[in-house]
Amino acid sequence: MVFRSEPFSLLSYINNSFVYGGTVLFIGLWVFVIRTGIFDIFTMSMRKVYKGKSTLEDDEMRAPSEIMAVSSAPLLIIGSFTLAAMIISLIIYQL
Numbered sequence: 001m002v003f004r005s006e007p008f009s010l011l012s013y014i015n016n017s018f019v020y021g022g023t024v025l026f027i028g029l030w031v032f033v034i035r036t037g038i039f040d041i042f043t044m045s046m047r048k049v050y051k052g053k054s055t056l057e058d059d060e061m062r063a064p065s066e067i068m069a070v071s072s073a074p075l076l077i078i079g080s081f082t083l084a085a086m087i088i089s090l091i092i093y094q095l
Helices: 010-036 038-049 073-094
Strands: none
Touching: 010 038, 010 073
């Protein structure tokens, strides 16, 4: 909110919190999906398909779920609380 050129109002807070909260929640969900290992199956199958072209062994390459070391919980919590505050502010704005 500080970096925006708009004057501070409830409507500008609603708009900014929707953008920022939605972005953080989207990134948190993206990290969660990668950490669950859903792309590991795809990665292993692509390694088998392109095995003749690759110079690395399957054991040398790590799975995407092992590479992602960031926890998704803080991102999901912060994004959810920001969107919840936006919804409460939107209800107040409509009254």
